Amino acid sequence: MVIYINDKAYEARPGDLLLDVAKKNKAHIGYICGGGGICQSCFVYVREGMDCLSEKSSVENAFISDKLQDAGGRLACQTKIVKEGNIRLLSRAEQLRRIVLGLNIPGFISYAQTIGYNVFNQLPSGVGNIVSRVQEGKIDPGRSLQNIAMGIGPAALLAGNTIMENFSFLEGPVTLVSNGAKGVVDAASDTVCQISGGRLHLPGTSCKTCEEAPVIERVQITTGKTSQ
Incomplete structure (x- = not known):
């Protein structure tokens, strides 16, 4: 149909x-x-x-x-x-x-x-x-937050394309809004990682928190009787 x-x-x-x-x-x-x-x-x-x-x-x-x-x-x-x-x-x-x-x-x-x-x-x-x-x-509140963060980018792109179809003279402002939306998504990814200590990476974004996190190495400590 x-x-x-x-x-x-x-x-x-x-x-x-x-x-x-x-x-x-x-x-x-x-x-x-x-x-x-x-x-x-x-x-x-x-x-x-x-x-x-x-x-x-x-x-x-x-x-x-x-x-x-x-x-x-x-x-x-x-x-x-x-x-x-x-x-x-x-x-x-x-x-x-x-x-x-x-x-x-x-x-x-x-x-x-x-x-x-x-x-x-x-x-x-x-x-x-x-x-x-x-x-x-x-x-699931956490999942809902992730969905909203992931939806901001496509929503901004859809709105931008719609505006451009009808008001071509607004190309500059629309580009600024789209870039701003991407910045919001990146910030959301960083914030969630800081709070949870996890690794939430959204499509098309980068997470400064995870990139700057120190590498944790396993160290073996030996005592007189046992190893830990």
């Missing part, structure tokens, strides 16, 4: 997560937390085909307000295709891009009000949901 993400056609089949379809095809849907249902960067608007998708999960109900649910809001990391049909999705970033490029002032005000309403009303339940999942062992 074919589904449409931001009006582009992609192959999919029942049982697929919407986020997996997007990642496989490098479609414009974010996933900073790696699909753990924490960051909401994979939020999408379902324009058509809600009946072809799985029921809303407890994670979605915790994070998505009634207004955004009425607008077709879903989290791609929580939503599976359950049957074939016409499915059309619009990412949050694409929705905002179209509002801005269309100079839709009333639309932008309405968009901002809805997002503000969602943050104000869903923050307590969203935080509570994360805490409950941590306590139940459904979320």
Whole structure:
């Protein structure tokens, strides 16, 4: 079957997560937390085909307000295709891009009000949901931190490419932002290694902590009776 993400056609089949379809095809849907249902960067608007998708999960109900649910809001990391049909999705970033490029002032005000309403009303339940999942062992905080650190780079690149497609005169600032994001990832790698004493190396990064760590050699100490 074919589904449409931001009006582009992609192959999919029942049982697929919407986020997996997007990642496989490098479609414009974010996933900073790696699909753990924490960051909401994979939020999408379902324009058509809600009946072809799985029921809303407890994670979605915790994070998505009634207004955004009425607008077709879903989290791609929580939503599976359950049957074939016409499915059309619009990412949050694409929705905002179209509002801005269309100079839709009333639309932008309405968009901002809805997002503000969602943050104000869903923050307590969203935080509570994360805490409950941590306590139940459904979320590994260390792994989640690693996923977020690894997701910053791709997210910055995706945002940069999207901006460049529409505002080519911003090439310089976008490059600075992308380089800054890489610096954040490098710093995150160093910090985690300092705290844990471990060896966390993220793709495309270097860890000064591990590079500067002294080499530890095994030394045998012999006494009159025993060797240690």
